[in-house]
Amino acid sequence: MPAQIDIKEVHWLLDIVQCLDVGVVVLDRQYRVEVWNGFMENHSGLCPDQAQGRSLFELFPEIDEPWLRRKVETVVQLGTRAFSLWQQRPYLMRFKSYRPITGQADFMYQNLTLLPLAAAQGEVEHVCLTIYDMTDAAVLHLSQG
Template sequence: MAVDSTLAEMHWKHDLLGSIEIGIVVLNKNYEVQVWNQFMENHSNIVPGFIKDKSIFEFFPEIDKNWLIRKAEPAFSLRCPVFVIWEQRPYLFKFGTNRPITSHGEHMYQNITIFPLASLSGQVEQICIVVYDVTDEALNRLGIQTLNKELEKVSRVDGLTGLFNRRYWEEQFELEFKREKRNDKPASVVMIDIDHFKKVNDNYGHPAGDDVIRALAKLIQKASRETDVCGRYGGEEFAILLPDTPVANVEFLTERIRRLVEKYTVVHEEHEIKFTISVGIAGFEQKFKDHVQWLEAADQALYRAKLSGRNKVVVAGE
């Protein structure tokens, strides 16, 4: 009778471990597998009899041994459960996703709980690792994060040129002005305008004008540094913010851009279009009351470049 009850108990425990949709792994203090349920077998293609009494690290070399031992230590020594969510570590066991057609994930995302298993003596000789498949939740969360990043990018980038749009550029410019007011370091702002742009549109059409604008944006990007903030200010006008940069260095940079533009040819359909730019530069000065005044100084320098013949660089105050 006792044998029958023991077999019956073993049978329902086997059924329970086989039917639940979570992974159950029991490890001893040497991290050798004692229990390996149906979920783990299905996703690893490793049968329990083959992995039992074997080191988990032998079968899953991708597991960071030192990390797992450190994580499991509170369960062994303090009899405390330990939780690891997928945001901290995407997975413990590298399983493929069980939804290869509908899922975009390359692996199963997992939440992990490590439970202490006390013996009759009260000592924790084994731990139970419970593996939860949270792939859908993780991919949904990651998808939303990706979408938010894309929306954020779209909200600050000019669609035609790929440079920052006016709103975002002005936000960065105002922040830089406030930093300069506190630190009083050299910084400069540049305004660039395409000369006689209306003639390009009139002679070749607006699509050709767009090609010219895109070409100038690429030349500006090519000549600028990563720390420079380049934006399309409106129409055929561009702005560059150069933190930690004195006017003398900016003159060199903008002359380089002006010469690149002068030598460049835009090909639109069968037409070859040449164009030039005028440039105004203003260095930061403590006398500026706000960022608008700083920008107006650069705009006035640009206006003087236009009046004095175009295709040239003019510095405010000179």
């Protein structure tokens, strides 16, 4: 028997997701945005109302669509996480580096984790993308040659 979900718990869990210093995007199987947290809003300039229900590829044409589709399909089929490090692919979405004073990077270097999200029946119906800002580490690594 499934545990009852307290609406107060859902509320504070949503608050946590909104305040994380990590991008959180949940996509349905048609790659439409369902969740768009504060990190994503701050770095993309798109509020959740502008992103929700729209294709991620429409919002960010710079995304390598065939590559991301392959990654997502693997996550869905295997039901396991997948990763992409900035060393393999500098970014998923080309966000400006928000450290204009040091100004050593033109864009935000990103690590990406893809998480399968299963429905109650066990089928993966959504995928969560978590996007980590790795700019400081990348600039340091690249400066050391």
